[in-house]
Amino acid sequence: MGSITLEHVNKSFGEVEIIPDISLDIKDGEFVVFVGPSGCGKSTLLRLIAGLEDTTSGHIKLDGQDVTDAPPARRGLAMVFQSYALYPHMSVRDNIAFPLKMAKMPQAEIDKKVEYAARTLNLGSYLDRRPRALSGGQRQRVAIGRAIVREPKAFLFDEPLSNLDAALRVNMRLEITELHQQLKTTMIYVTHDQVEAMTMADRIVVLNAGNVEQFGSPLDLYKKPANRFVAGFIGSPRMNFVDGPEAEKHKAHSIGVRPEHFTLSTTAGAGQWSGTVNVAEQLGSDTFLHVEVDGLGLMTVRTDGDRTFAHGDKVYLTPDPNRIYRFDAAGKAI
Amino acid sequence: MATRQTRTLARTMMAPAVILLFIWMIVPLVMTIWFSFQNYSLINPMMTGFAGWGNYAYVIGDPSFTQALVNTLLLVGGVLLITVIGGTFLALLLDQPIWGQGILRILVISPFFVMPPVAALIWKNGFMHPGYGMLGHLWKAFGLQPVDWFAQYPLFSVIVIVAWQWLPFATLILLTALQSLSEEQREAAEMDGAKAINRFRYIILPHMARAITIVILIQTIFLLGIFAEIRVTTGGGPGYASTNIAFLVFRTGILSNDIGAGSAGGVVAVIIANVVAIFLMRAVGKNLDA
Numbered sequence: 108m109g110s111i112t113l114e115h116v117n118k119s120f121g122e123v124e125i126i127p128d129i130s131l132d133i134k135d136g137e138f139v140v141f142v143g144p145s146g147c148g149k150s151t152l153l154r155l156i157a158g159l160e161d162t163t164s165g166h167i168k169l170d171g172q173d174v175t176d177a178p179p180a181r182r183g184l185a186m187v188f189q190s191y192a193l194y195p196h197m198s199v200r201d202n203i204a205f206p207l208k209m210a211k212m213p214q215a216e217i218d219k220k221v222e223y224a225a226r227t228l229n230l231g232s233y234l235d236r237r238p239r240a241l242s243g244g245q246r247q248r249v250a251i252g253r254a255i256v257r258e259p260k261a262f263l264f265d266e267p268l269s270n271l272d273a274a275l276r277v278n279m280r281l282e283i284t285e286l287h288q289q290l291k292t293t294m295i296y297v298t299h300d301q302v303e304a305m306t307m308a309d310r311i312v313v314l315n316a317g318n319v320e321q322f323g324s325p326l327d328l329y330k331k332p333a334n335r336f337v338a339g340f341i342g343s344p345r346m347n348f349v350d351g352p353e354a355e356k357h358k359a360h361s362i363g364v365r366p367e368h369f370t371l372s373t374t375a376g377a378g379q380w381s382g383t384v385n386v387a388e389q390l391g392s393d394t395f396l397h398v399e400v401d402g403l404g405l406m407t408v409r410t411d412g413d414r415t416f417a418h419g420d421k422v423y424l425t426p427d428p429n430r431i432y433r434f435d436a437a438g439k440a441i
Numbered sequence: 442m443a444t445r446q447t448r449t450l451a452r453t454m455m456a457p458a459v460i461l462l463f464i465w466m467i468v469p470l471v472m473t474i475w476f477s478f479q480n481y482s483l484i485n486p487m488m489t490g491f492a493g494w495g496n497y498a499y500v501i502g503d504p505s506f507t508q509a510l511v512n513t514l515l516l517v518g519g520v521l522l523i524t525v526i527g528g529t530f531l532a533l534l535l536d537q538p539i540w541g542q543g544i545l546r547i548l549v550i551s552p553f554f555v556m557p558p559v560a561a562l563i564w565k566n567g568f569m570h571p572g573y574g575m576l577g578h579l580w581k582a583f584g585l586q587p588v589d590w591f592a593q594y595p596l597f598s599v600i601v602i603v604a605w606q607w608l609p610f611a612t613l614i615l616l617t618a619l620q621s622l623s624e625e626q627r628e629a630a631e632m633d634g635a636k637a638i639n640r641f642r643y644i645i646l647p648h649m650a651r652a653i654t655i656v657i658l659i660q661t662i663f664l665l666g667i668f669a670e671i672r673v674t675t676g677g678g679p680g681y682a683s684t685n686i687a688f689l690v691f692r693t694g695i696l697s698n699d700i701g702a703g704s705a706g707g708v709v710a711v712i713i714a715n716v717v718a719i720f721l722m723r724a725v726g727k728n729l730d731a
Binding site: 157159178179180184185186188189190192194195196197205206209210253257 | 623625626628629630631632633634635636639643644647648650
């Protein structure tokens with residue numbers, strides 16, 4: 108069991124208000140990702156849930172029980188830190204066993220659980236090594252192992268993959284998702300990487316300046332962004348925005364078109380907007396064109412990987428009329 | 442990773458300093474060894490010539506030597522015990538966020554800036570004097586007979602004074618070690634359900650092991666040669682009760698004007714220091730391996 112409810116949580120450091128007022132309802136067994144730009148308060152929010160920071164006002168409930176004033180150890184949550192925070196002077200075995208030892212569990216039972224965790228995470232042959240002798244990915248696994256042996260009500264991940272290289276990150280992303288399907292425990296995962304958020308989450312919380320911009324499933328956020336911030340943050344490469352008279356044609360203050368929602372043509376006049384290719388990023392599977400659109404500025408356009416473009420090529424763009432996002436002056440979606 | 446040229450250059454540039462230091466060390470050492478085998482007394486200039494092992498037999502055979510050796514070990518051990526435990530405790534306290542932290546830290550470090558003879562004098566007259574010392578007044582305030590510290594507990598008194606001087610050093614080194622412990626590790630331990638005492642035992646203490654080793658090694662080197670505090674307070678007495686090896690060398694060589702025997706004592710002191718250093722490196726040096 109591990110449902111987490113935040114009620115009007117506020118956090119200030121002296122004069123500085125980091126989180127003005129957040130209410131969230133996280134269901135048992137859900138994989139929720141907090142995503143937002145750096146400094147948006149997502150890590151602080153996670154630390155509030157963990158109990159490593161005190162709330163200034165508001166309540167945090169675990170399974171309906173108020174834990175606002177409970178110390179971290181009493182909340183029964185496990186956290187995986189960005190730096191992994193492994194204990195350097197202990198072997199991998201002792202690291203994983205540490206929370207159990209602190210809970211005064213009998214040694215035989217500890218051994219069984221450590222063995223199980225090591226098997227789940229493929230750590231068997233490293234158990235007697237020190238963290239220093241492990242690679243980044245292995246350290247990450249040990250940190251996760253230390254979290255799962257406690258059988259916590261929920262897992263908290265604080266940007267756990269940001270210290271890994273790109274290939275390993277994709278791997279670990281899958282492993283954590285698989286782990287979630289296996290354990291079916293609530294997980295809260297903090298990241299600034301919207302790709303991680305989109306691929307892993309059941310539901311995503313988009314945070315900006317301490318406020319929840321939107322809370323919904325990844326596809327919801329992609330298809331129906333509540334405002335301009337979410338629209339720009341979710342999706343890669345990011346959405347193109349157009350203000351001014353062109354937007355007024357659509358009865359909006361500004362409009363947004365995702366790079367993948369353009370029809371591209373090289374025939375003169377065969378498009379609504381015309382522009383010049385600035386840079387073409389060839390990824391093989393896709394090509395991303397940075398196009399200087401006449402009168403509207405720089406836009407990113409996705410096209411298939413088989414077409415080649417050069418700097419200075421003239422292109423003609425037509426946005427998909429059903430997928431033009433419209434925003435009012437305050438940035439709210441219309 | 443240096444090239445051959447830079448290595449040669451480095452050796453050439455360092456050579457004068459190394460040679461100078463080597464001469465500075467080797468000349469007095471050789472002279473001391475030379476004198477230790479000579480009959481050389483300032484009181485009796487007629488007595489000269491090769492003494493063989495006579496000076497050594499005289500110094501080591503004397504009962505005061507055994508006592509001085511025991512006193513040296515008690516002094517070093519006692520001060521280490523007080524400074525390491527007290528230093529850890531003070532470092533833990535000073536690591537807490539409090540108002541006036543900067544000034545407090547300077548205050549804590551300040552005893553280290555007081556010269557040993559001055560510190561000893563402050564303690565001798567300001568605190569431990571039975572007639573007008575602070576401790577004497579304190580005893581009297583409770584209606585007790587003031588303790589004549591240097592007469593009744595001479596070695597203990599010296600240990601207290603030296604420990605007071607070295608406590609700041611230990612505190613400072615241990616505090617920096619404490620501050621280098623990553624905040625996330627502490628938090629992880631907290632999340633793992635470790636209480637304050639367990640966090641100290643399993644996380645903080647192992648983290649400080651290397652710093653404690655350094656404190657022990659450096660202090661031992663200096664504590665083996667404690668002299669000024671003894672000279673100023675007890676003068677090694679009563680009897681030989683507070684005489685360590687260094688002070689015994691001074692008593693034999695300077696006070697008794699027997700340069701030969703004093704030199705022999707000095708050579709023995711050098712050997713003892715090296716033996717202690719080797720044992721120490723064996724015992725605690727493994728903590729220094731990265």
